[in-house]
Amino acid sequence: MNKTLKEMDVLRQHLEKHQLKLTRQRELILTAFLRQEHITAEAMYHQLAKKDPHLGLATIYRTLNLFCEAGIAQARHFGTQTQYDNISHKGHHDHLICTGCGTIVEFENCEIERLQEEVATKNGFVIQTHRLELYGLCSRCRH
Amino acid sequence: MNKTLKEMDVLRQHLEKHQLKLTRQRELILTAFLRQEHITAEAMYHQLAKKDPHLGLATIYRTLNLFCEAGIAQARHFGTQTQYDNISHKGHHDHLICTGCGTIVEFENCEIERLQEEVATKNGFVIQTHRLELYGLCSRCRH
DNA sequence: TTTGAAATTGATAAACCGTCTCAAGAGGAT
DNA sequence: ATCCTCTTGAGACGGTTTATCAATTTCAAA
Structure with a gap:
């Protein structure tokens, strides 16, 4: 059975529209990202190191920025780092x-x-x- | 005649409370800062280079951060730089x-x-x- | 006013975050 | 399966901010 997540479809649509490709890494990062309310690239890097030790930090940055362009994430500069907010998550404090x-x-x-x-x-x-x-x-x- | 600026008093009080000293540089930077609504450390560095060519960039950063601790300024991270907002001079924007x-x-x-x-x-x-x-x-x- | 301990400064090195580069690898339309 | 293009990983890189440290300044006490 395929994933039926709304965000996955949004991503697929965005990729198609811009001649980009759906990769294993993009799927992996999206799945992990949707579990968070907000996260930094660095934190996600460490979190995913267990599942894929070879996943590069640059890829995380590139992908989170891609999510921003696709309207799935939202970058917010907080303190010295950039927080990537999960837009679909509503419980804001x-x-x-x-x-x-x-x-x-x-x-x-x-x-x-x-x-x-x-x-x-x-x-x-x-x-x-x-x-x-x-x-x-x-x-x-x-x- | 001494300055009677409210912010200068706030600064003096903060310095006293934390055993810090009022220096020529801190006065200079405060005076310049109060003329701005918001400014970056870099911009202030160039602006003050005319008045004091030997004023170091590190001192600007240190002093603006001091102002934040004293409640005179507020740091706002936007894009790649940090904007220091003048809290007192500004209404409530x-x-x-x-x-x-x-x-x-x-x-x-x-x-x-x-x-x-x-x-x-x-x-x-x-x-x-x-x-x-x-x-x-x-x-x-x-x- | 002089003194001296403690804070501050300026110059620069270093840390930090995020992006860029590029050769090797993967996606996917045909 | 092929081939063109996009993507990846690893590390180099660039810009911003902080840390380091010897020399200097502040300021309270003598």
Whole structure:
């Protein structure tokens, strides 16, 4: 039985459209990628080293960038590295970060998300992903 | 007459608290930084080369990172470089970023800010600053 | 004002991340 | 099965940021 994953079809379509080829590596990386919410190329390299020790880091980068072009992934520069976000994954968390002790509280707020959509639409954008970080002091650090 | 800039006081306070010293270079870089809305270390290096040809690039990086720790600046990684945003000088600009062409649209939304405060309060936080970035495709990049 | 411990600087080396190169290998239309 | 093209792996490479370290500067205390 063949895979019937939506993303695999998206990839196949993209490859065909651009005269690219479906390789063992691309299938392998896609399968692994879809299990993540977001991952770096380096992390995926180590993760896949077990399954295929000869899979090159350059191939991971090339393939994750390919996924971005195909609309399956989304690159996001975070800290010093690039995070590749799995777009199909919906459970997104925003962060409240204490500048005193570094505590991170995750939250979700539908109303904020709705307003974000509104702003985007007003500017002709279609949102793929977002990042919201609130920095401040938690109650303990305020004494 | 001494400078009475709010940011200079913030810096002085941070330095004192961490047993750091106020140097000619730190004053120079702060003054230049406050004139910008956001800038890269490299750009600041070239800009300040006229005033002080011996100012090192490493010092710029160190100092801008110091400003981040002091809460005067905020680092934002975009593409291959790091942008240092001037937090104080800027109102509250959030960013809409096109993942296709890199265009950045700034926006403000009071309602979102209000909801952010609400979330923070609910979690016992007092917000100092925040970062909101919406990633997506602009109308041109969607064809 | 002089002194001295500790922090800072400038110059450059090194680390780091991501891309490029290219010969060898794999995909797939015919 | 063939052949043309795309892809891969390994390492070189380039640009950005950080680490190193001797010389210099700051600043608190004498």
